[in-house]
Amino acid sequence: MLKEKKIGVLGLGYVGLPLAVGLCSSYKTIGFDISLDRVSQLLKGIDKTLEVKETKLRHCLKDKLRITNNFKDLKICNIFIATVPTPITEKRQPDLGPLKDVCKIISKLLKKKDIVVFESTVYPGATEEICAPILEKNKKNLKSGKDFFLGYSPERVNPGDRIHSIDKIDKVVSGQNRKVEKILFEIYSKLTTGKIFLAKNIKVAEASKVIENSQRDINIAFINEVAKICNKLHISIYDVLNASSTKWNFLKFQPGLVGGHCIGVDPYYLAHKSTKLKINPKVILSGRETNDEMPTFIAKIIDEKLKRKSRVLFLGMTFKEDVPDLRNSKSFEVISFLKKKKHTIKLHDPYVKSNNLEIVNLKKIKVRSFDALVLAVPHMYYLKQINFIKNLLKPNGIFFDIKGKVDLKRCKTLNYWSL
Numbered sequence: 042m043l044k045e046k047k048i049g050v051l052g053l054g055y056v057g058l059p060l061a062v063g064l065c066s067s068y069k070t071i072g073f074d075i076s077l078d079r080v081s082q083l084l085k086g087i088d089k090t091l092e093v094k095e096t097k098l099r100h101c102l103k104d105k106l107r108i109t110n111n112f113k114d115l116k117i118c119n120i121f122i123a124t125v126p127t128p129i130t131e132k133r134q135p136d137l138g139p140l141k142d143v144c145k146i147i148s149k150l151l152k153k154k155d156i157v158v159f160e161s162t163v164y165p166g167a168t169e170e171i172c173a174p175i176l177e178k179n180k181k182n183l184k185s186g187k188d189f190f191l192g193y194s195p196e197r198v199n200p201g202d203r204i205h206s207i208d209k210i211d212k213v214v215s216g217q218n219r220k221v222e223k224i225l226f227e228i229y230s231k232l233t234t235g236k237i238f239l240a241k242n243i244k245v246a247e248a249s250k251v252i253e254n255s256q257r258d259i260n261i262a263f264i265n266e267v268a269k270i271c272n273k274l275h276i277s278i279y280d281v282l283n284a285s286s287t288k289w290n291f292l293k294f295q296p297g298l299v300g301g302h303c304i305g306v307d308p309y310y311l312a313h314k315s316t317k318l319k320i321n322p323k324v325i326l327s328g329r330e331t332n333d334e335m336p337t338f339i340a341k342i343i344d345e346k347l348k349r350k351s352r353v354l355f356l357g358m359t360f361k362e363d364v365p366d367l368r369n370s371k372s373f374e375v376i377s378f379l380k381k382k383k384h385t386i387k388l389h390d391p392y393v394k395s396n397n398l399e400i401v402n403l404k405k406i407k408v409r410s411f412d413a414l415v416l417a418v419p420h421m422y423y424l425k426q427i428n429f430i431k432n433l434l435k436p437n438g439i440f441f442d443i444k445g446k447v448d449l450k451r452c453k454t455l456n457y458w459s460l
């Protein structure tokens with residue numbers, strides 16, 4: 042089965058590009074993306090997600106990795122790995138559009154013995170119930186599990202995290218039968234020095250991923266609820282967490298804004314499946330609700346503390362620290378609330394170069410020109426120059442350090458608030 046493995050990676054975003062780059066040193070690899078913009082940037086060595094360095098990408102593109110916008114170039118592949126987005130709709134239901142689309146593309150390319158692996162986060166059952174029937178609508182009438190085979194390997198990379206990178210983390214892998222498992226075990230062993238865990242079956246692997254992120258969401262929601270209680274008690278949640286963390290089995294979650302397209306989205310996939318199974322996903326959805334309320338909770342506090350219409354410098358627009366990803370960032374909800382209250386908001390983020398957002402140049406701002414600073418996303422860029430930043434505050438101005446990241450010993454004179 043599959044003497045020479047030729048791998049096609051479909052979807053070259055945060056997950057797909059590092060995967061294609063990682064695989065190309067061991068296998069002939071072709072990366073495909075439907076976005077012409079993305080492909081033309083990558084061909085110039087530019088990865089706007091900042092996950093792959095230009096030198097590395099250029100090196101791969103020299104001979105090992107081919108990147109294309111034309112799906113027919115994937116014809117020579119016998120293993121297809123789909124890493125397309127799995128967002129939610131406005132009604133917070135799984136939007137399986139990109140997943141279905143990529144299956145349609147792969148179905149046109151399928152040959153006997155090919156393997157199709159999904160890395161996108163889905164609910165348990167999606168690969169076999171949703172993807173397989175679309176893949177089977179191919180000209181050659183090939184059947185899943187008989188003529189071609191399925192696999193699922195959830196992606197766990199954490200953008201911006203240089204420690205838990207794709208080449209080091211443990212990987213969960215599953216396949217439709219033992220032979221497929223063996224092949225995928227071999228492939229993923231080349232990608233990571235971490236362990237490869239063979240899940241019992243595809244559904245188990247799918248469930249393992251979606252519960253990882255749902256569990257994280259629920260735990261953060263609990264701490265966010267505690268943060269609200271602490272706020273009323275006039276004590277700091279961080280002081281409480283420091284004390285509780287001295288217990289050996291206390292889980293160290295932090296309060297904050299939960300945005301992005303994983304933690305704030307994946308629980309809806311699990312909730313969807315749960316509802317289909319007639320199990321009310323109370324815990325999952327209440328965690329989501331609590332986390333979704335945090336932007337308004339924080340914005341209200343900022344507004345109340347400011348008392349009058351103020352000039353506010355808002356620091357951090359991306360959904361989390363040290364990444365350029367703006368998708369589903371909760372900063373926008375805080376900003377829009379404050380704008381409605383007629384505060385003048387100036388925006389800054391070292392990772393954002395969008396023309397649609399007016400980003401101020403920090404170096405051009407005069408000292409003592411803001412009534413408030415809101416450090417919403419504590420990028421390392423800010424923490425490294427916190428003394429300079431705090432000088433942008435007027436005397437008696439307020440420093441809102443949402444995630445409690447500023448070392449107060451260095452900022453003794455600050456009028457300070459954190460969750």
Ligand SMILES: NC(=O)c1ccc[n+]([C@@H]2O[C@H](COP(=O)([O-])OP(=O)(O)OC[C@H]3O[C@@H](n4cnc5c(N)ncnc54)[C@H](O)[C@@H]3O)[C@@H](O)[C@H]2O)c1
Binds near residue numbers: 163
């Ligand atoms: N980003 C993360 O941190 C992360 C971590 C773990 C898992 N995941 C999961 O991995 C999947 C991909 O996430 P991402 O962050 O890489 O998304 P992304 O938006 O960064 O990248 C997806 C890419 O797929 C392309 N695409 C869309 N439809 C396509 C199609 N039909 N054919 C080919 N290309 C197509 C898009 O143009 C885009 O470049 C999602 O299911 C996500 O939940 C993401």
